[in-house]
Amino acid sequence: MITTPLSLFDTRTRTLMPVTINNEKCARIYSCGPTVYRDAHVGNLRTFLLSDLIVRTLAYAGFTSTLIQNITDVGHMSEDLHEDKLLAESAKRKLDPYAIARDYEDRFHKDLALIGVAPASGYPRASESIQMMQDLIVELIEKNFAYVGEDSSVYFAAQTFPTYGEISGNRLDALQPGHRYEYTDDGAKRFHADWALWKSAGNRTEMVWDSPWGPGFPGWHIECSAMSLHFLEGHVDLHLGGIDLRFPHHENERAQSNAAAGYEVVTQWVHGEHLLFEGRKMSKSAGNVVLVSDIAARGLDPLALRLSFLENRYRSQIDLTWDALTAADSTLSRWRKKLKDWGASTPTQESEATIAALIALLMNDLATADVAIELRQIERDESIPRGVRAHIFRTIDQIFALDLDRAEALVALTPEQSALLSEREAARADKDYARSDELRDQLLALKIAVKDGPGGQSYEVIS
Ligand SMILES: [Zn+2]
Structure with missing residues (x-):
């Protein structure tokens, strides 16, 4: 053993x-x-x-x-x-x-x-x-x-x-x-x-x-x-x-x-532990079920959800809110931009020591929230060379998996695309198929391919 x-x-x-x-x-x-x-x-x-x-x-x-x-x-x-x-x-x-x-x-x-x-x-x-x-x-x-x-x-x-x-x-x-x-x-x-x-x-x-x-x-x-x-x-x-x-x-x-x-x-x-959303337990009967597609439809990166989860330890209850998800989304964009600006990773004795301390936090019952706080401090600390900060962020991202080296943010839906998608979902729920077909064509013109399956509407952004 x-x-x-x-x-x-x-x-x-x-x-x-x-x-x-x-x-x-x-x-x-x-x-x-x-x-x-x-x-x-x-x-x-x-x-x-x-x-x-x-x-x-x-x-x-x-x-x-x-x-x-x-x-x-x-x-x-x-x-x-x-x-x-x-x-x-x-x-x-x-x-x-x-x-x-x-x-x-x-x-x-x-x-x-x-x-x-x-x-x-x-x-x-x-x-x-x-x-x-x-x-x-x-x-x-x-x-x-x-x-x-x-x-x-x-x-x-x-x-x-x-x-x-x-x-x-x-x-x-x-x-x-x-x-x-x-x-x-x-x-x-x-x-x-x-x-x-x-x-x-x-x-x-x-x-x-x-x-x-x-x-x-x-x-x-x-x-x-x-x-x-x-x-x-x-x-x-x-x-x-x-x-x-x-x-x-x-x-x-x-x-x-x-x-x-x-x-x-x-x-x-x-x-x-459980997750609350806007103060209530998420359930179909409470009518506050949030899906990954709802996050994407608001133009937020789904990885903002991952970061929001990581900002709490798995054993503590979270009260997630749209504000928290929006804040996590902007943190992600900022970290990605900074990592690009910081450039190549330069491991040093200092960076290895910092990484070892952060990993020790994770090894102790996955203290991801503490690591997220540390990362924010490291991000702002101009006394740490840029390449060292880059090295620390990239190393932690092997576990956090926030795709921090992503070159550009995924194409976020425009407000018009989101509105049309919601409208089409409503039309289908009302069995107004003529309207739903019309909306599908409008979405296609905006490079959104909609598909209907037994689980409802899904879409893909086409390039
Ligand atoms: Zn089981």
């Missing part, structure tokens, strides 16, 4: 822990991925940035990583509906659920690229990992951790796993019957806190698979156990996700994985 210089806060032991690498080759990291029935909003993207930041920081320290991020295209039941979110969306829009899922998956990858997140090593899809999940469920039944209910669904028997609750603090004896899990229907559970590993199809006809227990579909939690055990070969050095996934998702995942493997599968659980 190798101990890396990076320390991160472990949710389960509630301690700052050095990241260790179990197999002496590369860090094995699992990050819970998106549910692809709608676009990832910027709050979701904050979590996905965390995995990128960790991979880049470890890479700087000389360690490679294998990062697996699942694509949930089946199995994630909404908390207060009996419907699958994706199937609900599919019925509403009269589209094939897989077409919707693939379109949103595609948009997810494009959004990640826009905020400088390097691709993971693998993005396994739940719908293509059914056998893997069934094998794990069979194993859990054989080892008496799971049982087949009278409704032909398979349940994990929570009481067979004595350390349930270590991650979230929600111990079984303190959980009240009727607390909300992902299913409101208790089905044929023996104990209120048991959860479905495999759900019997019932009346459902789409996204249903044969199984030893009859036709059905997998629960959400089993997906992450099956994929992490399979793709990371039985051991996870770091398991990442948003703070809201601690319970029940990660608690259930830990029970499933450990029960099957017979040991602690995940060494360290790391969670990213």
Whole structure:
């Protein structure tokens, strides 16, 4: 086992822990991925940035990583509906659920690229990992951790796993019957806190698979156990996700994985904090969902979002505002211009010492906010030679990935282009297709090619 210089806060032991690498080759990291029935909003993207930041920081320290991020295209039941979110969306829009899922998956990858997140090593899809999940469920039944209910669904028997609750603090004896899990229907559970590993199809006809227990579909939690055990070969050095996934998702995942493997599968659980936008939690019901495309439509560089995130530590809640994003956008432009003016990097003893101090901040639980403050001071300090400042900025940008050496800013949309795009989106929502076609032609004349997919309108700037 190798101990890396990076320390991160472990949710389960509630301690700052050095990241260790179990197999002496590369860090094995699992990050819970998106549910692809709608676009990832910027709050979701904050979590996905965390995995990128960790991979880049470890890479700087000389360690490679294998990062697996699942694509949930089946199995994630909404908390207060009996419907699958994706199937609900599919019925509403009269589209094939897989077409919707693939379109949103595609948009997810494009959004990640826009905020400088390097691709993971693998993005396994739940719908293509059914056998893997069934094998794990069979194993859990054989080892008496799971049982087949009278409704032909398979349940994990929570009481067979004595350390349930270590991650979230929600111990079984303190959980009240009727607390909300992902299913409101208790089905044929023996104990209120048991959860479905495999759900019997019932009346459902789409996204249903044969199984030893009859036709059905997998629960959400089993997906992450099956994929992490399979793709990371039985051991996870770091398991990442948003703070809201601690319970029940990660608690259930830990029970499933450990029960099957017979040991602690995940060494360290790391969670990213929530994001507020203009003072409120971002949600569809609150009507304040912000997407990367909304940032671009305001003429802001999507990397301004990345910088805004970096100006806060991953473990602190952020209240993001349009003003903060606009300020980050101008910081980015200024840094790019300065870096160009400063010219070539000239490493010196002084610059190496400064860089070492900044890297030490990052290694200490990713203190990106402190590094951002330091960078602003270095930027203004005329006593530091220009080439030295350039060297420091370029080195930190290997981790910050703000594309500071970009020669010119990406073509920002003009106010006219933005207005036409919004107008066209509204026309389509009103089913005014004649107007929407007219607007498409006007946009094309302004070098914006609009495309319509199951996930809505997207565009490309053509040169
Ligand atoms: Zn997960």
